[in-house]
Amino acid sequence: MTDSAPHIEVMRSQLGRARGLGAGGSGTAHWWAERVSAASLLPLSTWFIVQMFRLGGADHAAVVKWGGKPVNATMLTALIITTFYHAQLGLQVIVDDYVHGKAHLPTRILVKLFTSLLGLLGVVAVIKFVAAGNRRS
16 A cells, blocks of 8 residues: 555646646637737738838838828837737747746746837837827928
8 A cells, every 4th residue: 555655646746747737727828819919910911011012112201201190100009019929929939848947937038028128119119200200290
C-alpha cells in the first residue's frame, strides 16, 4: 500500500503543474482575440490601401486635409491600435513557444511595452495629423 501512495502524489503534482494550461485556460481567449483582430484588420487594411491609391500624387495640403477629417482619423486610429494589438498577440505566442526559463517573463513584458509604445506613437501621429488638418481648414 505504501508503494502506491508516492505514485499518487507524483500524479497529483504533475496534475497541479498542468492546471490552468491548454485550451481550457486563457488559450481559448487568446486564440479568439487573434482571430477577431485579424478579421478586423481585413476591412481596415483594405480601406487604408484604397485611400492611399486615392491620395497617390496628392500634394501635402490635400493629404493633411484628408487626415483632418474625423472619419479618416478614426479609421487610421482603429487600424493602428488593431495592428499593434494583433502584433502583440502574435509575438506573445512566439515568446511562449521559444523563450524559456528566466528570460520568458522579461521578454513578454518587453514585447508588450514595445508594441504598446509603437501603437501609442501611431495614435499621437494621427492626433498631430488631425491638428494640422484643422489648422489648414
